Structures are given as C-alpha cells and as structure tokens.
Amino acid sequence: MVPLKSPAELENIRKAVIARRDPNKPCIAVCSGTGCRALAGQEVALAFVQGIKLHGLETKVDLKRTGCHGFCEKGPLVVIYPEGITYVQVQPSDVPEILRETIIGKQVVHGLLYTDPVTGETVVHESEIPFYRNQLRLVFGNNSEIDPKSIEDYIALGGYSALVKALFEMTPKQVVEEVKKANLRGRGGGGFPAGRKWEECRNATDEVKYVIVNADEGDPGAYMDRSLLEGNPHSVLEGLIIGAYAIGSHLGYVYVRQEYPLAVENVAVAIKQAVEYGFLGQNILGSGFAFNVEVHRGAGAFVSGESTALMAAIEGRVGEPSPKYIHTAIRGIFNKPSNLNNVETWANIPLIITKGAGWYISIGTERSKGTKIFSLVGKVNNTGLVEVPMGITLREIIYNIGGGIPGGKKFKAVQTGGPSGGCIPEQLIDTPVDFDELTEVGSMMGSGGMVVMDEDTCMVDTARYFVSFLCYESCGKCVPCREGLRQMLNILNNICLGKGRDGDIELLEEISATMKEASLCALGRTAPNPVLSTIRYFRDEYEAHIKDKCCPAKVCRELISYCILPDKCQACMICVRNCPADAIIGGEGLIPVIDQQKCTKCGTCLEVCPPRFDAVIKLSAEPAPRLVAS
Amino acid sequence: MKNKAMNIDGKMVNAGEGMTILQAAREVGIDIPTLCYDDRLAPYGGCRLCTVEIVEDGQTRLVASCAYPAEEGLVVKTRSERVDRIRQMILELLMPLAPTGPVESLARHYGLKESRFEADLNFCVLCGLCVRYCAEIKGANAICFTGRGIERQVTFVPGIASKICPVCRECLALCPGGMLASEIECLLASPEE
Numbered sequence: 166m167v168p169l170k171s172p173a174e175l176e177n178i179r180k181a182v183i184a185r186r187d188p189n190k191p192c193i194a195v196c197s198g199t200g201c202r203a204l205a206g207q208e209v210a211l212a213f214v215q216g217i218k219l220h221g222l223e224t225k226v227d228l229k230r231t232g233c234h235g236f237c238e239k240g241p242l243v244v245i246y247p248e249g250i251t252y253v254q255v256q257p258s259d260v261p262e263i264l265r266e267t268i269i270g271k272q273v274v275h276g277l278l279y280t281d282p283v284t285g286e287t288v289v290h291e292s293e294i295p296f297y298r299n300q301l302r303l304v305f306g307n308n309s310e311i312d313p314k315s316i317e318d319y320i321a322l323g324g325y326s327a328l329v330k331a332l333f334e335m336t337p338k339q340v341v342e343e344v345k346k347a348n349l350r351g352r353g354g355g356g357f358p359a360g361r362k363w364e365e366c367r368n369a370t371d372e373v374k375y376v377i378v379n380a381d382e383g384d385p386g387a388y389m390d391r392s393l394l395e396g397n398p399h400s401v402l403e404g405l406i407i408g409a410y411a412i413g414s415h416l417g418y419v420y421v422r423q424e425y426p427l428a429v430e431n432v433a434v435a436i437k438q439a440v441e442y443g444f445l446g447q448n449i450l451g452s453g454f455a456f457n458v459e460v461h462r463g464a465g466a467f468v469s470g471e472s473t474a475l476m477a478a479i480e481g482r483v484g485e486p487s488p489k490y491i492h493t494a495i496r497g498i499f500n501k502p503s504n505l506n507n508v509e510t511w512a513n514i515p516l517i518i519t520k521g522a523g524w525y526i527s528i529g530t531e532r533s534k535g536t537k538i539f540s541l542v543g544k545v546n547n548t549g550l551v552e553v554p555m556g557i558t559l560r561e562i563i564y565n566i567g568g569g570i571p572g573g574k575k576f577k578a579v580q581t582g583g584p585s586g587g588c589i590p591e592q593l594i595d596t597p598v599d600f601d602e603l604t605e606v607g608s609m610m611g612s613g614g615m616v617v618m619d620e621d622t623c624m625v626d627t628a629r630y631f632v633s634f635l636c637y638e639s640c641g642k643c644v645p646c647r648e649g650l651r652q653m654l655n656i657l658n659n660i661c662l663g664k665g666r667d668g669d670i671e672l673l674e675e676i677s678a679t680m681k682e683a684s685l686c687a688l689g690r691t692a693p694n695p696v697l698s699t700i701r702y703f704r705d706e707y708e709a710h711i712k713d714k715c716c717p718a719k720v721c722r723e724l725i726s727y728c729i730l731p732d733k734c735q736a737c738m739i740c741v742r743n744c745p746a747d748a749i750i751g752g753e754g755l756i757p758v759i760d761q762q763k764c765t766k767c768g769t770c771l772e773v774c775p776p777r778f779d780a781v782i783k784l785s786a787e788p789a790p791r792l793v794a795s
Numbered sequence: 796m797k798n799k800a801m802n803i804d805g806k807m808v809n810a811g812e813g814m815t816i817l818q819a820a821r822e823v824g825i826d827i828p829t830l831c832y833d834d835r836l837a838p839y840g841g842c843r844l845c846t847v848e849i850v851e852d853g854q855t856r857l858v859a860s861c862a863y864p865a866e867e868g869l870v871v872k873t874r875s876e877r878v879d880r881i882r883q884m885i886l887e888l889l890m891p892l893a894p895t896g897p898v899e900s901l902a903r904h905y906g907l908k909e910s911r912f913e914a915d916l917n918f919c920v921l922c923g924l925c926v927r928y929c930a931e932i933k934g935a936n937a938i939c940f941t942g943r944g945i946e947r948q949v950t951f952v953p954g955i956a957s958k959i960c961p962v963c964r965e966c967l968a969l970c971p972g973g974m975l976a977s978e979i980e981c982l983l984a985s986p987e988e
Contacts, residue, residue, distance in 0.1 A: 466943065483940075488840040488862035641921065641940075641947030643841050645881075648888035651945045652912050672911065679884035682857050682877070683843045 168443025170451040172329040175320075178442075182317045188247060191226045191268050194309055196242040198233025198392055199427060200549075205257065206241035212260035226268055229318075232308040232396015232431075235550040236296050239279060244291055244309055251291040252277035282546070282568065296547045299565045301528070303536050304512045305552040308396035313431045316438040319399040325444055327515035331407045332452040335518075340411035341367055344514065346522035348534045353379055353470070353507030354585060354611045355687065356533075356600035362504055366494040367412045369502035374414040377479070377498075377505040378405055380421035380428065381463050381470035384583025385634060387614035389538040390508035392550055394421065394428040397512070398435035402458065404514030406444060409456045412504055417456065420475050422463040433460055467584075467638035471686050472497075472505050474640065485640040486686035507612065509538055529555030533599040537613060539581075541567050544574065544619040553598060560594045563617055574619040577718075578702070582611025584631045584638070585691035587698025588624060607698040609691070623720035624703040625710050629657040631695035639688060646689030649680040653696060661721040665711035670700060715786030722766045728789045729770070731756045733780035740770035740781065803871040810865035817845055817860040820873060827860050827873050828882065828901050830889075830971050831922035836931050838862040842922055844901070846881050848872040857881070883907055891915045893972035918974035919949055925966035935959050938966065949974070 169175050195201075195210040213228050234242045239253035245267055252263065252274065259277055266272045278287040279294050288294050291309070311318040319325070331340050345360030366374060378401060382390040394401060405417050419436075421428050436458050439445040447455045461479050463469050469484035476498045478484035497503025513535060517525050526534050533555040539562065541551050546568030553562060559579055563569065570576050578588040587608035589596060596602055600610045618627065632654050641647040653676055656669050677693030684690045700707060709715045716724040729740070729749075734756050741751040748764040751757025759770070774781040782790075798809040803820050810819035815838060820827050830842035838861045845860045850870040857877070872878070886902045890910035898920065902908075921940075926949060929938045937955040942948050951960065 468943075488838065488859055490858065490863045636945045637943060639944040641942070641944045642839075642923075643843055644885050644888060644920070645843055647921070647945060647947065648885075648892075652888060654945075655913070675884065676888075679881050679888075683846050683881045683885065685840050685843065685859070 166441040168441065168446060168448075170443065170448075172333055172450060175325060175329060175450060179320050179323075182321045186321065190247075192229055192246040193226060193263075193268070194229045194231045194244040194246060196232075196234045196240060196244075196309070197230040198237070198240075198308075198396060199388065200233060200237035201240035201242060202427075204240045204254075208257045209241045209243065209255050209260060212257040213264070216260050216264045220264055220269065222264070222268065229312045231311060232313050233392035233550060234291075234309045235300075235302075235305060235392075235552075236294070236547065237550065238546070238548040243277075246310075249290045249292065251279065251289070251294065253279045295568065296549065296551075296566055299561065300552050301536050301554045302552045303516055303528075304400070304509065305393065305396075305538055305550065307400070308392070311397055313396050313398055314434050316399060316435070316442060319397070323519070324399055324515075325403055325442075327518040328403050328406055328444065329450065331410055331518050332450060332454060337367065337411045337413060340407060340518065343522050344411070344517060347517045347525040348522075348532070349510065349513055349517060349525070350533060350600055351507060352509035352513070352537065352612065354582070354609065356610055359506055359510055362494055362506070363408065363412055365492060366414075366502045366504040369495050371502050373416075373499075373501045374412055375498045375501060375503040376405055376409045376412060376414045376417040377475070377503060378417070378419040378421075378511055379470060379472075379475060379505050379507045380419060380425070380432075381467075381475060382425075382508070382612060383422070383465075383467040383470060383638070384612055384614040385631075386542040386616050387540045387583060387612055389540050389550060389613045391425050391428050393508050393512055393538070394419075394425070395431050398428075398432045399439070400512045400515060401432070401508055402435055402439055402444070404511035405458065406439075406449070406456055407514050407518055408504065408506070408511065410454055412502075414504070415455050415457070417458045418461050418479055418498075419458060420461045420463055420469075420479060422465050424465050429460065429462060436460065466640070467634075468640045468686075468688055471688055473686070475505065476503060485642050486688070488685065509613070530597060530599045530602075532601055533610075537598060537610065539598075539613045539615040541615050541617070543580075543615075543617040544570055544622070545617040546571050555599055556597045558595045558597050559589065562598070562615070563594070567617065570617070570619050572619075574621065576617070577620050577622055578618045578624065578627075580608070580616040580618065580627070580695070581614065582609035582691075582694070583614040584635050585609060585688070585694055586611045586614070587694045588618070588627065588702065589698070590702040593702075607694065607701055609694070621718055621720070623661075623716055623718040624699040624706050625657065625660055625716075626718075626720050628696045628699045629654070629661055632657055632692070635688070635692050639692070643683075643685035643689060645680045645682075646684045646686075646692060649676045649684075649689070650692060652676055653693070657696070660707065660710045661716075662723045663710070663714045663721075665707075667711065669711055670704065670707050673700065709786075713786050717785070719783045719785050721785075725766060725783050725785045726761055726789075727759055727764060727766065727768070727770055728782055728784055729757055729759060730780045730782060730790060733778055735778050735780070737775065737778070739773050739775065743769050743773045745769060799865045799867045799869070801865055801867070801869040801871060804873050814865045815861055816847060816849070816858070816863045816865060816869070816871055819865045820860065820871070825873055828904075829861060830897060830901075830920060831924060832861045833924055833928070833969065836924070836927045839923055839927065842885065842920070844882055844885055846878060848875050848878055879905060887911065889920050893918050893920050893974075896973055897971040917948075918972040918977070919970075920972045921947055921949065922971060923949075924969040924971070925949065928966050928969055933959075933963065933965070935963070937963075 243252040243255045341363050349359045350356040471486045474484045474486045538552045580588045636650045741749045746765045748760045749757045771781040801808045828844045831839045840859045840862045847860045887910045891912045891914045937959045941950045
C-alpha cells in the first residue's frame with residue numbers, strides 16, 4: 166500500500182471499498198469483545214467459519230469478528246446484516262441452524278431472539294431491543310459494524326473524513342476553537358474542558374509537544390475504554406491525529422495497560438495500517454503535517470492513570486504522581502508541553518469535527534455536552550456497556566436500559582465514578598447524568614463505572630471494599646492518602662467485625678477532610694468519597710453496625726447468624742449433608758440445629774434449603790425465633 | 796533574574812528566580828514544618844506537612860509549599876486553623892509509625908499528646924529522604940521503595956547495598972524515623988556471601 170497523498174485519493178479508496186461491497190450480501194457479525202470472548206464468542210465465530218465452508222458459502226456470506234456490541238449480559242451476540250437480525254446467547258451448537266435457516270433460508274430463528282421480559286415478546290432487530298433503543302450510541306455505535314483489524318471497514322463508514330476536514334479546511338486554531346465551542350469535557354474522570362487544555366498546550370512555547378491517549382482504565386467493573394480501543398481503535402487514532410494537528414505535536418503515545426492484550430493488539434494493528442495508508446507519518450495525506458504514534462504498555466498500576474504518574478511512566482520512571490503546580494500542558498513528558506486525554510474523549514473528536522460543535526452542544530445539559538459511555542454492572546438485569554446522552558437520569562439508565570433489579574429485589578444505591586466516586590441512594594435516583602450534578606450529590610462522573618446495588622448490599626462493606634482497593638492501588642507516596650487509607654480501612658474493618666466504637670464515624674470524617682485537602686494527587690483527594698457518601702446517605706447503617714452490632718443488609722459475617730426455623734423445616738437433611746464445616750447437628754427425622762460456634766457463616770445451608778421449605782434464615786442482632794408450642 | 800515580591804504571613808518577601816514558597820519563607824525566618832524536604836534534593840511533596848494557604852483571585856487554596864513556585868504578588872498564610880488541623884492529622888497518622896524524633900517534637904508543637912490510632916512501629920515514615928539522597932546525590936541507587944499503597948516500604952537493593960552502604964552511611968543522618976540505623980547495622984552484620 167502506497168500512502169495516500171491527498172484527500173481525493175482517500176475518497177477514491179473509500180468509493181472503491183464501498184463499490185466492492187454488495188450491500189445485500191449477508192454479513193454475520195460475531196461480537197468478539199472481551200465479554201463475549203469469555204462466553205465462547207470465539208468458538209461461535211470458529212463454528213461459523215467451519216459451517217460456511219461446509220455449506221460452500223464462502224463467496225455468498227461475509228463473516229466479521231467485531232468489537233463489543235455492549236449487551237454483554239446476553240452474549241455471545243451475533244448480528245446478521247443487512248437485516249440487522251440479532252441473536253443472543255448464541256452457542257457454537259446454534260451455528261448450523263443459523264446458517265441453514267437465516268443465511269440460506271432467510272428465516273428468523275425465533276429461539277435465539279431476545280425476549281423482552283416485560284412483554285414476553287421476542288425482538289428481531291438490535292435497534293428494537295429496549296437495552297439499545299433507549300441509548301444514543303454516537304461513539305460506540307459503530308462497534309458492531311467494524312472489524313477492528315480492518316481499516317477498510319472504518320473508511321467505508323466515513324472514517325478519516327474528519328481528519329481531512331481538519332487538515333484541509335481548518336487551521337489548528339479553528340480546530341481548538343471548535344472543541345472549545347463543543348464544550349467537550351474530559352471523559353476520564355475530572356471533566357476538565359478538553360478545548361481549554363488543548364489551547365494551553367498549543368500556546369506553550371516549545372517546539373516539541375506530545376499528545377497522549379490515556380487508556381489506563383482501572384476502576385473495578387469498568388471497561389468502556391477497553392471496549393472502544395478494542396472495537397474501534399481508528400476512531401481514537403483519528404481523534405488523536407486531529408488533536409496533534411491542533412496542538413502542534415508530532416509524536417503521540419497510547420498508554421494502554423498490559424492487562425488489555427486485545428486492546429494492545431488492535432491499537433498496534435490500527436497504527437500500522439494508519440501508517441500504511443498515510444494517516445500517520447511525515448506528510449499526512451499530502452498536507453505537510455507530520456505525526457507518529459507509539460504504544461506504551463502500562464504495568465497495571467491504577468494510580469498510573471493520573472496524568473503526572475502516567476507521564477513519569479512514559480519517561481521510564483516509576484508511575485507515581487508528582488506535584489503539578491505547573492500544568493502538564495506546559496510541562497509534561499520530559500518537561501515538554503503534553504496533552505493527555507482519555508480514550509473516550511479522543512473518540513468524540515472526529516464526531517465534533519465532522520458534525521460541528523453546534524450539533525454537538527445540542528446534545529446534553531447546559532454544562533455537560535454529548536454522550537457518555539457507562540459500564541452498567543452489579544445488581545441489574547442488563548449488564549453491559551451503554552452510551553447515553555448527558556442529562557438522562559440514573560433511573561432511566563437503570564430501569565429503561567438496565568431492565569431494573571433482578572430477582573424482584575429493591576434498588577438501594579448506585580455507585581458511579583469508581584473508587585473516587587460515591588454511592589447515590591434511592592431518593593436521588595432521578596439525578597441527571599451531568600458532571601456537576603453528580604459531584605453535587607457527593608459522587609462523580611468518573612470514567613464511567615456504574616455499579617448498581619440492591620437491598621442485600623451493606624453500605625459499610627461497600628465503603629470498605631473501595632477503601633481496601635485503594636489501599637493497594639494508591640502509590641503510597643504521600644502521608645494523607647497512604648496513612649489515611651490505612652487507618653480508614655482499620656476502622657471500617659472493625660465496624661464490619663462488630664468492633665466499631667463511638668466516634669468512629671466522626672474520625673472517618675476527620676481523616677477524610679485531611680485526605681481531601683492535603684493529598685498529593687486526585688487519587689488521594691477523592692479516595693474518601695465512597696466513605697463520605699455512604700456516611701452521608703446511610704449513616705443509620707453505620708450506627709447500626711457500631712451501636713447495635715447489627716448489619717441491616719445481613720452481609721457482615723461477624724454480625725450475622727444462620728438459623729433453621731423448626732416449624733418450617735422438614736428434616737430433609739440437605740443442609741446437614743452440605744454444610745462444609747459440619748456445623749449442623751441433625752439426624753433422620755430430627756430438626757437440625759446449627760452449632761453457632763462451628764458455623765463459618767458461608768450461607769450454604771440457606772442456598773441448599775429447598776425453596777418450598779424456606780426453613781433457613783439469616784439474622785443480625787435479633788433473637789432466633791422459637792418454636793411456639795401449639 | 797527577576798525577584799518575586801510575595802506576602803508571607805504579612806511579611807513582604809522578595810523571592811529569587813526558581814524559588815519555592817518554602818525556600819522564600821525560610822529565607823526570612825518563617826518556619827514551615829517538613830519531614831521529606833532537603834534543600835539538596837528535588838521537591839518531593841510526600842509528607843504534606845508543609846501545606847500552606849495561598850490566596851489567588853480572592854480564593855484560598857491549599858498547596859505544598861515545598862513544590863509551589865514563588866509567584867509575584869502571591870499571598871501566603873503558613874498558619875491557620877485549617878493548616879494546623881491538617882498538620883495535626885498528618886502527625887497523628889504518623890505517630891503510630893514513628894513516635895519519636897521529629898514526629899514527636901512536631902506533634903508536641905501542634906498540641907498533640909497522643910494518637911487515636913493503634914501503634915504500628917516500624918520507625919519509617921516513608922519520607923524517601925534516604926532513597927532520594929542515594930539516587931540524586933550519590934547516584935548509587937542502593938536503597939529503594941518497593942510495594943505500593945499501604946505495602947510501600949524502603950528496601951536495600953541487595954547487590955548494591957552490601958557493597959556501598961557499609962562505607963557510605965550518609966543517609967543515616969537524614970532519617971527522621973530512626974529506622975535506617977538499625978537496618979544498616981543488620982546489613983553490616985550479614986555481609987553478602
């Protein structure tokens with residue numbers, strides 16, 4: 166491939182690619198995102214390869230291994246184009262039927278369609294499934310139509326036309342102005358206006374400047390950036406090249422964690438292809454602009470997502486934050502002006518350039534524009550990646566897209582923003598997704614983690630989980646963060662063990678105040694948020710643990726006990742046989758009794774007790790019910 | 796070289812080019828407590844004891860004075876209720892680790908009698924003075940940090956330390972926690988085979 170030397174040559178290629186493709190030729194898109202891979206998505210793809218060969222369909226049907234479609238709950242996902250027929254939870258054994266019925270027979274396989282749990286009706290097309298219907302998939306939507314290893318797929322969908330527009334119709338300053346006008350705020354967590362950052366970096370007086378993609382996503386349960394980089398790496402690259410042009414940078418880095426092997430692989434392939442096509446290199450599309458990109462694989466420290474730490478790591482030093490009273494936009498990598506944006510932020514750039522800031526600001530709220538991708542996980546029916554317009558309420562995401570809480574349980578809280586975020590309780594579930602509104606209620610937008618919790622979740626235990634995560638993911642450099650987290654974990658452990666003392670809540674608040682005010686970097690300054698937000702909205706749960714030694718959600722092991730209800734028990738012996746600690750004393754025809762000294766509170770008895778008996782219950786700080794003599 | 800006129804605790808201070816708030820304050824005899832600062836080493840910003848208030852556009856902000864560059868017209872308050880409260884908490888958090896030496900005297904100075912946190916003595920406050928001195932001044936890298944977060948600790952690099960440390964020992968005097976002396980004695984007692 167000779168690098169393209171002009172926009173006209175790109176258009177010719179685009180036309181040729183589109184002309185080669187028959188829009189009516191069936192195409193089977195198998196999701197090969199990380200979620201579907203874990204559910205045998207690759208085996209499904211392999212079964213299609215073999216099946217296509219078997220039926221001699223090689224020239225009659227295309228097979229595409231795409232990036233993540235988002236509906237991970239129902240993976241592996243298969244979409245048949247051009248009709249857009251969507252099959253869920255497809256297994257390799259379903260493949261012959263799909264080929265026979267749908268590809269050859271043009272019939273829908275009803276058993277593989279999504280069934281709406283509310284109406285009980287099956288849904289044929291992806292766009293009609295409530296999970297997708299209620300989203301606005303501007304950044305993420307192309308994932309299901311693109312083979313991430315095929316630059317032609319990206320070009321066929323209009324790829325790199327934003328780059329052409331920026332390079333040939335706009336000055337660098339105009340590009341910065343457009344991004345500023347779009348009011349694009351950083352999707353990595355902070356929400357800082359990207360345009361202002363670009364402007365500062367652009368105005369910095371230094372010949373050498375760097376632009377960086379932050380793909381060091383590490384929030385528990387979050388995989389938005391991963392799926393974007395895996396599924397549509399060229400959209401991120403195109404944004405990065407446009408940013409480099411606007412800022413005046415000639416070298417960029419993609420900082421991606423080593424634990425994301427597919428993202429590392431796909432972005433490396435994308436860079437190689439972009440060089441071959443002339444989207445990267447000395448004279449990009451004949452514009453005279455030169456820019457190259459290197460991949461830097463991160464060693465996996467959560468804290469390395471912090472800008473100064475990430476830049477230190479790129480320099481080859483330990484990925485630890487350092488004081489940044491001079492912005493990295495002025496003094497970053499090797500003390501040169503450096504502009505760092507998150508994967509999703511970069512992926513928004515081609516959209517803004519193509520469709521204009523005027524269009525972009527029509528989406529969202531007054532101060533938060535565009536869309537945001539969330540990884541919706543936890544106690545929610547439809548786990549997956551969702552992209553929604555800013556301003557949508559948490560309730561709409563959890564119920565309309567997420568399908569509500571499984572098992573008829575009650576919603577309790579939603580955690581946004583990962584370890585730096587907070588828990589938002591039921592009374593605030595109508596809070597709109599907006600940088601400032603989420604901060605207002607004590608949480609934050611963060612990079613897009615959204616963990617739904619039901620009534621069986623203990624909020625003290627939740628706070629403890631996040632603090633414990635941070636204890637080992639803080640760099641440990643500054644005292645407030647390291648020692649503050651250490652003592653917070655001690656206190657929370659004690660509370661969960663029933664050893665909480667009066668004054669513990671106030672002490673947690675005191676430590677939090679110093680961490681927020683005096684920590685070196687944003688990790689430490691936001692680390693108390695999970696604790697403070699749970700104290701703010703669930704103080705009664707803390708008090709129950711401390712004063713009554715009661716865990717209201719019946720989660721904290723030291724504060725609960727299991728008990729067999731004599732009037733319900735049918736002496737079936739299942740619990741006796743399954744107890745791994747031999748803690749249930751019973752015999753043929755006898756009502757078993759749990760030896761509380763021996764019991765490890767694993768909950769096996771509760772799980773195995775047949776639902777028709779329902780004889781095992783969990784108690785916390787309440788007397789065991791007695792058999793009433795009748 | 797342009798001097799920066801600043802106001803520190805009501806005193807007018809002319810800070811030289813490239814100076815930090817801490818250096819400018821010490822120049823005029825205003826003491827700001829530190830545990831991880833050494834004027835021979837690059838600012839580290841780890842202990843956060845040197846946190847001060849600055850007023851910018853009418854807004855008060857907390858910054859680490861060891862790293863914040865002196866600026867023309869900057870107004871700095873090195874003591875306030877807020878600053879003192881932060882220093883007290885930092886010292887209270889450090890007392891369980893190293894209750895003697897500088898931590899003890901600073902704690903007394905800030906009116907702290909005892910810590911509410913359980914003692915966990917290891918005589919190291921992870922200020923990194925030894926690590927940075929060894930790297931930046933000696934260029935030896937015989938001592939380093941290992942572990943992350945609450946598992947962070949100072950460790951001798953075996954192959955290098957056994958050769959260099961017994962004769963150098965310069966970092967001993969820097970240690971505010973008192974850990975190094977005993978560690979080096981151990982190292983001396985067990986020379987590399």
